[in-house]
Amino acid sequence: MIFFPNAKINIGLNIISKRDDGFHNLETIFYPIPLTDILEFIVPGKNIKTTSIQLSGTNLGIANNENICIKTYNMLAMDYSLPNLQMHLHKIIPSGAGLGGGSSDAGFLLKHLNQYFNLNISEKKLTSYASKIGADCAFFIKNKAVFASGIGNKFEEIKLNLKRYYILLVKPDFSINTAIAFKGIKPTIPKVSIKELIKYPLGEWKNQLKNDFETPLFLKYPELNKIKSDLYNMGAEYASMSGSGSAMYGIFNEIPETKNLFNECFVWKSKF
Secondary structure: OEEOOEEEEEEEEEEEEEOOOOOEEEEEEEEEEEEEOEEEEEOOOOOOOOOEEEEEEOOOOOOHHHOHHHHHHHHHHOOOOOOOOEEEEEEOOOOOOOOOHHHHHHHHHHHHHHHHOOOOOOHHHHHHHHHHHOOOOOHHHHOOOEEEEOOOOEEEEOOOOOOOOEEEEEOOOOOOOHHHHHHOOOOOOOOOOHHHHOOOOHHHHHHOOOEOOHHHHHHHOHHHHHHHHHHHHOOOOEEEEOOOOOOEEEEEOOOOOOOOOOOOEEEEEOOO
């Protein structure tokens, strides 16, 4: 069975407070984008004694037995009778970019294991499983635009449709560690919630929506600030960093001409 876990971007991101458990309360919009990994699993037969995964693509700096897909399979196999599988994950979504690639792989694997083996797990229970894997993993169960709060694990569906726009995603040649990104953050309760700001016309987002990680990370990585400026100079209606990672994106009315400005970039007409 082959499927295509897609990435997400953050539209606005406010770090509101630090929790007693060391995590942070935040608010943001998760929005799916059509940049995908490729994930396949097969049932090879009764002779296979363990589930394994083969990795290909980019950003593969993790041992196979520590891969999030193996962890996801093992978690589900504790509660359901699953055969051993052979999996192949081809990574396209960059890691350390704030795009949720690993979380998407896990969320999509949960959904497709449930479907393929007729486990009849409810969406609510799938979401509960996903939440055990990672804070934003549960988003990929429904894979629709949501307002996220808590540590990024409490979701409220919103009406947001960017289908007529083009999204240009730029990934510089470095990644950002999430723990390091949080070190430069000073939590602040916003005067107006992102949930309200997202209702403004797209052309007004530039002056209303912000990502709190940009202030400290632009000082540490000036290239990110330049990419954001380039996106606006190209005509973006809105441009931002995604999450705490190094990916930057712009939302355009018309297909943008990159003119070889960026080493690695992707552009699509949004389909979500």
